[in-house]
Amino acid sequence: MSRTHYCGEVNETAIGQRVSLKGWVQKRRDLGGLIFVDVRDRSGIVQVVFNPEISEQAVKVGEKLRNEFVVHIDGLVVGREPGQVNPAMKTGKVEVQVDHAAVINAAKNPPFLIEDETDVNEDLRLKYRYLDLRRPAMYETFKMRSDITKSIRRFLDEEGFLEVETPILTKSTPEGARDYLVPSRVHEGEFYALPQSPQLFKQMLMVSGFDKYYQIARCFRDEDLRADRQPEFTQIDMEMSFQSMEDIIEMNERMMVQMMESVKGIAIEPTFQRMSYTEAMDRYGSDKPDVRFGLELVNVSDLVKDSSFKVFSGAIENGGQVKLINVKGQAGNYSRKDIDALGEFAAVYGAKGLAWLKVEESGVKGPIAKFFEGEAAAALTQRAEAEAGDLLLFVADKKSIVADTLGALRMKFGKELGLIDNSVYKFLWITDWPLLEYDDKEGRYYAAHHPFTMPFEEDLDKLESEPENVRAQAYDLVLNGYELGGGSLRIYRRDIQEKMFKVLGFSEEEARAQFGFLMEAFEYGTPPHGGIAFGLDRLVMLLAGRTNLRDTIAFPKTASASDLLTEAPSPVSNAQLEELSLAVSVQNNPKDSQ
């Protein structure tokens, strides 16, 4: 008999029907001459009962069942006795009286139980990924991933976007992250690179007049991995011609609103908050602030610039800042030892120290209180909107360290003090980005987004004279403190693109060798264009409430970029290397397949 129902669908509407199920044994209990088995498939679990009065054949099969056996069950759906109803289960009001059963495939005892809550070592889960993916929460995550792309595709299809696939075997471009390389067999000594994004190809499609392009695109970066990085990741990538930044932002807002409605059933505000990069850094110490809570950074540089506390006045003399956060009502909850621990946390972000004051009715208290008496204390507490019981934490340093440290402390308190409503999704656009960032170590400018970002028209004449003050027509979308994606209008004139490469330190020859085709394309009738790309893995992580990017990718890599299931990467045969005219220059030569 063919399957009639998924297990999770067998509910009270099926009572009296004969059903045929195929699934896995989640659990077996023998009780009073009966055998109760929970059968699981991707839709959920249903309880089936083997009863010798119904079928001896079935009971014989039932006796053999162990966890993770694959079974075929035929039987009648009946209502459970009132006392047996399990309201926590979708199928908890019914059970299936088995009248025929068969083992489709047996199973060894798995190395870990298939259940949502697991404290199993992640390496073991990755080695047995096919078992790990049986956990219902994992399936739910991939279901949501599929729902998200479905919603976004439908939206973009309706908006007239064309899905176009761009190459995976492309050209290495040293600007940006490290490329994965692919040796060419035909062109000895030459290499393809896996794309870090489809950026140049989507711009080419705009030159082609395709007008509106999208792709759910695989991208690659050979970087040392953090918890939220993978060697291959997926972008929702789009580009459009003749559209203003406002057009692009407005359309993406509609896309996200529709997606949140269809995937999460949540109506979010149709127009997202916007904030300039400068304001975000000033108020939140972050270019991707979580605006679901306050605890904003307060600049007190002007108040302490002449202070006799030399840490503060000195920082300002050296061109830095002094800022604080006011941890409301927490003075009593943080001992000196606790605050010392916070200082260690701050040190990770480069802060040389964490100064603090506790606010009391009578003034401020703490090791640096003696520098801030009377009016000085009043001015600080007024600026901080502080009252008795508040804890003020100060960082005095150069601007970037103050922002990073207080931004991180703000997030830490936000989480630990329960200031964040996790049911809320706050989308936020960050705009008015700097076009370039100066790297002190390298002594050169880098593109803050990428070298193809269009400067503000009114800043164009500063591109060579004061590059640090040129703003970019760029926009990032932030969700709950995570960067979901970034986009920009693009340069579409050869002269501006040439200037940009020059500012980035490319010689004319280098620029031509790497990007000659792009600059030539700009001369054959290129429309103004712009776009955006979102990190799909991260979007899934946030909407599925996961904390680990690996849980959003079916077959992810470890922190050392290994696939523990298939054991990739792996040695290859000398014959394969010879065909590629390659030699490996390390001790542990690859085995020969012979």
Add this chain to the structure above:
Amino acid sequence: MSRTHYCGEVNETAIGQRVSLKGWVQKRRDLGGLIFVDVRDRSGIVQVVFNPEISEQAVKVGEKLRNEFVVHIDGLVVGREPGQVNPAMKTGKVEVQVDHAAVINAAKNPPFLIEDETDVNEDLRLKYRYLDLRRPAMYETFKMRSDITKSIRRFLDEEGFLEVETPILTKSTPEGARDYLVPSRVHEGEFYALPQSPQLFKQMLMVSGFDKYYQIARCFRDEDLRADRQPEFTQIDMEMSFQSMEDIIEMNERMMVQMMESVKGIAIEPTFQRMSYTEAMDRYGSDKPDVRFGLELVNVSDLVKDSSFKVFSGAIENGGQVKLINVKGQAGNYSRKDIDALGEFAAVYGAKGLAWLKVEESGVKGPIAKFFEGEAAAALTQRAEAEAGDLLLFVADKKSIVADTLGALRMKFGKELGLIDNSVYKFLWITDWPLLEYDDKEGRYYAAHHPFTMPFEEDLDKLESEPENVRAQAYDLVLNGYELGGGSLRIYRRDIQEKMFKVLGFSEEEARAQFGFLMEAFEYGTPPHGGIAFGLDRLVMLLAGRTNLRDTIAFPKTASASDLLTEAPSPVSNAQLEELSLAVSVQNNPKDSQ
């Protein structure tokens, strides 16, 4: 003013409206003080008229316009004078009286004209791919490609399939075509491989209970390229659990019917013709026959086995065959010289010669007619259903050469004699495949599909004793003589998979090193499963009526696997190679980026 219409949408329903267009100059003509410009965007072309009586400003802009300039046009839609109507154009009843115009971006004279019919060298088209893609027929092809994937996604979404992305950085498996390798930086001397298909990962998803999976998946093969091969190609890839071959075939028929209806507006037969591999080879000399026309192969081995014509009887003695095709009514149109040319064509397929007879009222004529007189001739013409004026072409050789040669001749005549109705789409399932093929040169068996294909249950016991007689639970879908895709039920038991590897000549150790994780997975509760994969590029080629696979891929590679636009592959810096612990062992060392 923002764009109000795409150019191709400005038709008589817009008469009297002011429109704003953005597009490219297709053509400019100056005529009687007026300037006529065809403006093109992805949707089509509309004629705009610059008239000094309407706008001096616009005329000044109009005078500067050259082919491929990007322009912004504002104006009033008016009906054309009856004599000026162009019925060949969607927009041929109207024109736009320009009242304001601007050049958005200028263009150099392009290296070739942007028009559908082009005899431009393909290398030039690929180097300037962004111009090549401006040709309306190219856009239409990619629009159709997007429509096809959209239709298929919607169908599979509704069928409960989950779209899951599988890795691009995977493990090298020597069985099959040659892998593209990706050196690992972290694991010195080790390599990832780009996937030839997501086969093993989709099987793992079935082990995980995902039940129904699909993906529009990029795949890679480092093979020497033919016209219909590309280093990277796209598969519509699916896999499902607990489904019979009939279930899978029936669902895919519904998918294709729905796709043909939505993409081509064509209602095809809901149930496709089926044919066994053996019958296809016998009747058409091909495992992917074009069944839109007859001209079938006729076996006359039994009639000629004792013939005094030693070429025929000798071939049969050596275990071969003699077959013919009857080219109806063509005896008079083929001279000896023409038939000699057919013989050269046949030689390409390995045939040592092409024997022939012309059928006349009185008997048969031709160099071998003397061997077939009286009853012998009558028997042949009867078997061939021949009548006066028919041309019989014979090949006598081993079975595979007979099939290849006559199969190719059949296709040649089918095209040249106009036997094929190009408006017809004939889908055909080929079933009952052999599981294995013996390679005489290598002296070993190869999997006819891949090593994971399930044998017929009733042939299982022949797997080791007579592997050549084991049939596979495999099915290919053929469209108009092209293999669209192939699928099978998969092995899901460790013992069968082990036997299969053994028959393929793997040692136990080799099987474990390459596929150990798969065989281990089979022990943890693997459901029966199967699937299919279709070549999307080829499907697009057939439905868009193209003859070149490169026209279906936005940025394809040449026959030497180069991207002429970006110039990939290319040398990389020594620093990049050092990071990968690699050395190139050829003369022309890569340049150092310093």
